[in-house]
Amino acid sequence: MLVGQNEKVQTEQWKIATHVVELESSIIREILKISSQPGVISFAGGLPAPELFPMEELREAMEIVVTKHGAPAFQYTLSRGIPQLRELLAERATAYDTATSVDNILITAGAQQAIELVARAFIDRGDYIITEYPTYVGALQAFNYYQAKYATVEMDAEGMIPERAEEKILKYEPKLIYTVSNFQNPTGITMSENRRVKLIELAARHNIPIIDDNSYGDIRFAGQPVPSLKSLGGDRVIALRSFSKIIAPGLRLGWMNGPESIMGYFERVKQCTDLHTNTLCQYLIYEFISAGKLEAHIARIIKDYRAKRDLMVQTMRDNFPEGIRWTEPEGGLFLWVELPEHMSAKELLPKAVAMKVAYVYGEPFFPDGQGQNTLRLNFSNATHDNIVEGITRLAELLKENM
Amino acid sequence: MSISIVTGDGKRSSERAEAFGDRLASRTAGMKASVLREILKVASQPGVISLAGGLPAPESFPVDFMPELIAKVLKKYGPAVFQYGPTEGFPPFREILAGYLAERGVKATADEVIVTTGSQQMLDTLGKVLISPGDKVAVESPTYLGALAAFNPYQPNYVAIDSDDDGVIPESLEEILAAGSVKFVYLIPNFQNPSGRTIPADRRKAIAKSVIRYNALLIEDDPYRALRYEGNHLPTIWSMAPDNVVHAGTMSKVLSPGLRLGFSVAPALIRRWMVLAKQGIDLHTSSFDQALAAEYIAEGYLERHLPRIVDLYRPRLRAMLDSLEEFFPDSFSWSKPQGGMFVWATGPEGLDTDKLYAKAIERKVAYVPGQYFFSSPGVGKNTMRLNFSNVGEEAIKTGIKTLAWLMAEASS
Numbered sequence: 001m002l003v004g005q006n007e008k009v010q011t012e013q014w015k016i017a018t019h020v021v022e023l024e025s026s027i028i029r030e031i032l033k034i035s036s037q038p039g040v041i042s043f044a045g046g047l048p049a050p051e052l053f054p055m056e057e058l059r060e061a062m063e064i065v066v067t068k069h070g071a072p073a074f075q076y077t078l079s080r081g082i083p084q085l086r087e088l089l090a091e092r093a094t095a096y097d098t099a100t101s102v103d104n105i106l107i108t109a110g111a112q113q114a115i116e117l118v119a120r121a122f123i124d125r126g127d128y129i130i131t132e133y134p135t136y137v138g139a140l141q142a143f144n145y146y147q148a149k150y151a152t153v154e155m156d157a158e159g160m161i162p163e164r165a166e167e168k169i170l171k172y173e174p175k176l177i178y179t180v181s182n183f184q185n186p187t188g189i190t191m192s193e194n195r196r197v198k199l200i201e202l203a204a205r206h207n208i209p210i211i212d213d214n215s216y217g218d219i220r221f222a223g224q225p226v227p228s229l230k231s232l233g234g235d236r237v238i239a240l241r242s243f244s245k246i247i248a249p250g251l252r253l254g255w256m257n258g259p260e261s262i263m264g265y266f267e268r269v270k271q272c273t274d275l276h277t278n279t280l281c282q283y284l285i286y287e288f289i290s291a292g293k294l295e296a297h298i299a300r301i302i303k304d305y306r307a308k309r310d311l312m313v314q315t316m317r318d319n320f321p322e323g324i325r326w327t328e329p330e331g332g333l334f335l336w337v338e339l340p341e342h343m344s345a346k347e348l349l350p351k352a353v354a355m356k357v358a359y360v361y362g363e364p365f366f367p368d369g370q371g372q373n374t375l376r377l378n379f380s381n382a383t384h385d386n387i388v389e390g391i392t393r394l395a396e397l398l399k400e401n402m
Numbered sequence: 403m404s405i406s407i408v409t410g411d412g413k414r415s416s417e418r419a420e421a422f423g424d425r426l427a428s429r430t431a432g433m434k435a436s437v438l439r440e441i442l443k444v445a446s447q448p449g450v451i452s453l454a455g456g457l458p459a460p461e462s463f464p465v466d467f468m469p470e471l472i473a474k475v476l477k478k479y480g481p482a483v484f485q486y487g488p489t490e491g492f493p494p495f496r497e498i499l500a501g502y503l504a505e506r507g508v509k510a511t512a513d514e515v516i517v518t519t520g521s522q523q524m525l526d527t528l529g530k531v532l533i534s535p536g537d538k539v540a541v542e543s544p545t546y547l548g549a550l551a552a553f554n555p556y557q558p559n560y561v562a563i564d565s566d567d568d569g570v571i572p573e574s575l576e577e578i579l580a581a582g583s584v585k586f587v588y589l590i591p592n593f594q595n596p597s598g599r600t601i602p603a604d605r606r607k608a609i610a611k612s613v614i615r616y617n618a619l620l621i622e623d624d625p626y627r628a629l630r631y632e633g634n635h636l637p638t639i640w641s642m643a644p645d646n647v648v649h650a651g652t653m654s655k656v657l658s659p660g661l662r663l664g665f666s667v668a669p670a671l672i673r674r675w676m677v678l679a680k681q682g683i684d685l686h687t688s689s690f691d692q693a694l695a696a697e698y699i700a701e702g703y704l705e706r707h708l709p710r711i712v713d714l715y716r717p718r719l720r721a722m723l724d725s726l727e728e729f730f731p732d733s734f735s736w737s738k739p740q741g742g743m744f745v746w747a748t749g750p751e752g753l754d755t756d757k758l759y760a761k762a763i764e765r766k767v768a769y770v771p772g773q774y775f776f777s778s779p780g781v782g783k784n785t786m787r788l789n790f791s792n793v794g795e796e797a798i799k800t801g802i803k804t805l806a807w808l809m810a811e812a813s814s
Contacts, residue, residue: 050481058484059476066468071460074468074658109519109684116683120555121430141682145530146427175425209422248484250689252519262422268433272551273526274519278688279660 027364028137031349035358041390043377044358046185046333050381052304053248054288054297061287065280073283079271080263081107081255082279085286093257097231097239103260106267107277111215111242111254116142118176118211118238120269121262123148128174132160134365134374136185136213139178148175150367159184159191162198169206177203177210181229182217183332186365186376190330193226200233215242215254216332218298221306223330235259243285245333246298251281305333305380311387312379319395321402326377333380336362338373340402345375348401357393429555438547438774441759445768451801453788454768456595456743460792462711463658467703474701475693483693489681491517491665492692498699499665506627507641508649510667516676519687521625521652521664524676525552527683528586528621528648531675533558537585540578542570544746544775544782546595546623549588558585560777567737569594569601572608579616586619591639593626593742596775596787600739603636610642618646619672625652628708630741631716645669653695655743656708661691715743721795722788722802729806733813736788743791746772750813753784758812765808767801 028044035042065073080086086105093100108114115138123129123146131139133152140150151168153160160179168174177199181191191199203210212229230239238258243251256266270276288294312335313328320326326337337359339345345361352358362374382390423431445454464471475483479494490496496512503510518524525548533539533556541549543562550560561584564574570589578584589609591601601609613620622639640649646669653663668676680686698704722745726736736747749755756771772785790798 045486047486050485053481053484055476055481055484059472062472063469066465066472070465071463074463074465074660075460076457076659109688112682113684120427122425122427124427124429127427138682138685145679145682207425209425244486248690249486250482250484252684252686252688259422265426265430265433269430269555272522272555273683274523274662275548276662278519278662278691280658280694281688281690 028360031358031360034353037353040353040356040358041382041386041393042358043379043382043390044360045378045381047378047381048245048249048301048333049304052301054293057288057291057293057297058248058284061284061291061293064287064291065283068287069283073280075279077276077279077282079106079267079276081105081277082282082286085282086255088286088289089255089257093230097228097257098234100257101260103263104257106256106258106263106270107282108254108256108270109252109274109277110244110249111213111240112138112142113273113277114240114254114256115139115211115213117256117266117269117273118240119143119146119148120273121265122175122209128172130165130168130174130177130208131367132179132184133367134186134362134371135178135367136180137364139213140364140367143178152367155184155187155189157189158195159189160195160199162195162202165199166202169202169208174208177208178213179210179229180213180215182214182226183219183329183334185216185332186334186360186362187336188327188329188332188334189336190226191229196226196229196232200229200236203233203236210237211240212237213240215240215245218246219302219305219333220331221302221309230257238262246294246301247285247288251285253277253281253285305331308379308382308384308387309335311384312377312391315388315391316395319392321395321399323402324398333378335377335379337375337377339375339398341373343401344372346372348397351401352394352397355393355397357390357397359394429557433555438770441768441770444763447763450763450766450768451793451797451804452768453790453793453798453801453805454770455789455792457789457792458655458659458743459714462714464698464703464707467707471694471697471701471703475690475697478697479693483690485689487686487689487692489677489686491515491687492689492696495692495696498696502699503649503651503665503667506624506635507638508667509641509644514667514670514673516666516668516673516680517687517692518664518666518676518680519684520654520659520662521623521650522548522552523662523680523683524648524650524664524666525549525621525623527676527679528672529553529556529558530679531672532585532619538583540575540584540587541777542589542594542597543777544596544772544785545588545777546590547775549623550777562777563587565597565599567599568605569597569599570605570609572605572612575609576612579612579618584618586621587613588621588623589639590623590625592624592636593629593739593744595626595742596744596770596772597746598737598739598742598744599746600636600741606637606639607642610639610647613646614643619648619669620646621648621650623650625650625655626742627651628656629712629715629743631712631719632740640667648672653698656704656711657695657698661688661695663687663691663695715791717795718790718793718798719745721798722790725799725802726806729803731806731810731813734809743789745788745790747786747788748772749784749786749809751784753809753813755784755786758808761808762805765804767804769805
């Protein structure tokens with residue numbers, strides 16, 4: 001049984017701020033706790049494969065950090081991040097996206113913090129945000145605190161449908177457009193180039209910033225690359241990036257690339273929050289990339305995740321009963337499953353856990369709590385054997401409950 | 403295809419981006435660049451003796467044993483230090499912190515300890531879950547600037563607790579709590595930033611009694627505890643009122659501030675809300691840094707490292723107090739801390755240390771004008787904060803001598 005789900009913390013003793021009382025514990029965190037029971041094959045998390053962490057390269061980079069940089073790697077630093085890493089990221093963004101200077105870059109504690117800083121900086125109570133439907137649950141968690149409302153936009157295989165987005169913009173006058181444009185969490189869908197151009201035109205016409213949560217963009221293992229929203233939209237777009245999926249999530253390092261005029265605000269907000277992102281890991285990543293290790297490492301990840309996705313999809317094709325649909329993403333960590341309308345992935349989860357397999361049901365990804373018949377599967381973290389075994393178990397469960 | 407200018411209205415995208423300014427939340431639009439940041443910027447010019455900062459001395463950092471520590475961490479924990487971890491903290495670190503905290507009378511289980519991204523995040527998450535606009539927060543006068551910065555976006559009303567050389571006056575706190583509706587009390591009981599004051603044991607008892615009597619919540623922010631150069635450790639307020647106190651510590655003054663590691667023990671309800679808020683803020687604090695800190699404590703590095711830090715700072719504090727005694731005008735008084743990083747000087751009424759700052763910079767010495775540490779405007783114009791942790795003894799002497807001359811001139 002799921003504990004903690006929809007839990008409201010009692011507030012008898014000290015009054016919690018009125019706007020916080022409505023917050024709920026992250027359902028995903030609770031599911032993760034259950035799925036980490038011994039023997040459970042978990043497709044629930046969003047964890048990179050630990051066997052791919054570049055242990056040796058990171059150890060070498062760490063050695064360089066200590067010997068070459070010494071004390072500054074342990075000292076307080078600027079709220080925007082260490083200049084070396086920001087310069088490096090600006091150069092890379094200039095090469096891959098659009099002309100970028102060090103003044104466009106702010107280092108964050110993962111992309112999650114970048115989302116949270118955006119929420120802090122922009123959202124007043126009751127402000128609307130355009131999001132995909134479904135969307136990343138961690139973003140909802142960050143936005144909910146500030147009492148945002150959501151104007152959700154349906155997706156098809158090419159991502160958010162611009163005509164629907166425009167209707168919502170006209171109706172709700174949203175503060176922001178939030179998208180996970182590449183290999184979206186949770187659906188795995190990537191926004192097509194044509195849609196990107198249209199979204200930017202829309203954003204320009206209505207003067208709304210686009211927040212592109214681009215945590216997965218580097219992990220493409222099939223199909224043609226699509227230009228980033230940043231490269232197409234320039235200052236119209238605030239890009240949120242992360243090292244979690246391409247180096248290691250435990251370092252908690254991400255960055256924002258936004259218009260210079262707005263970065264001073266993010267800097268001040270960041271300073272109030274945690275002063276700055278941890279210095280040592282910034283130097284570590286700087287030396288790791290400077291040593292030329294990043295590209296080769298991303299290539300390894302791509303190769304590994306491609307094989308895992310192929311295996312998961314093939315096992316689903318071979319075993320899943322008729323009437324179930326799923327996405328076959330060209331990158332990222334997740335695919336998305338739609339069961340027949342009458343089925344509830346949430347109700348099935350305890351049965352799945354009893355059969356020692358876990359997933360995340362879809363409802364938390366829908367701001368309005370819909371999506372009962374959907375679920376998310378992660379293919380990056382399990383071994384090949386476990387993918388086959390876990391999907392086979394899941395197929396059995398679905399057959400029994402169709 | 404690429405479009406760098408996307409609009410049909412002839413404006414360049416960068417011009418239009420300025421317009422995002424009017425999309426900012428009210429809490430952000432009101433945030434001005436901090437005056438203190440400008441002061442610190444000037445203070446870090448080459449050739450300036452800076453008594454302005456609040457930085458630990460870089461020579462105190464554990465660079466020498468760090469390669470060994472890193473090797474141990476990688477060997478012991480492997481890939482786990484690079485993986486996502488629980489919001490509450492890296493389990494081995496929480497385990498070790500429970501033992502570490504017990505030494506100061508904060509008796510908690512590992513499950514009751516939460517790790518934050520520095521103490522600053524502890525302050526931010528508490529502000530986030532506790533403060534509704536207009537709520538009363540009781541603070542020392544003066545108080546830590548970073549705490550005000552953390553709380554301000556949540557729009558509290560501050561109530562200043564009266565203080566003297568021994569820190570907050572318990573009767574004043576009692577009165578404030580009796581008046582009711584204080585959301586929480588925020589104190590730094592040891593070697594306070596900025597004043598250097600330490601609250602004596604009998605006052606701690608009285609404070610603990612008050613918070614219990616009024617069932618108030620108190621945040622005991624204790625970053626400087628380890629930096630005691632003389633005298634004995636005093637009991638924590640938590641140890642006298644565990645159900646009413648959030649006790650918070652940090653690795654910033656020992657292992658390294660750059661790792662951004664803080665830890666707290668809070669009443670269950672508050673703890674759960676802090677974790678909930680932290681999930682949305684950064685998921686969790688760097689696993690790698692937490693593993694380093696865990697081994698730093700567990701393997702005895704802290705025990706060997708701390709005396710080195712104390713030996714580095716003790717003569718600096720001595721040099722500062724001796725120089726103040728030798729050079730500063732009689733019209734000044736100052737705190738005489740037994741630890742920490744700061745001394746607080748108070749000049750005669752009418753003195754304006756903010757105005758004098760430019761003159762001090764001309765003479766290549768920097769300090770922080772004290773008025774910035776007060777929650778109400780116009781208070782503390784005759785005060786200043788002097789840091790001794792990040793400056794050598796000779797430079798301290800020179801800096802204090804120069805300031806003394808300037809202060810004598812200004813107050814004559």
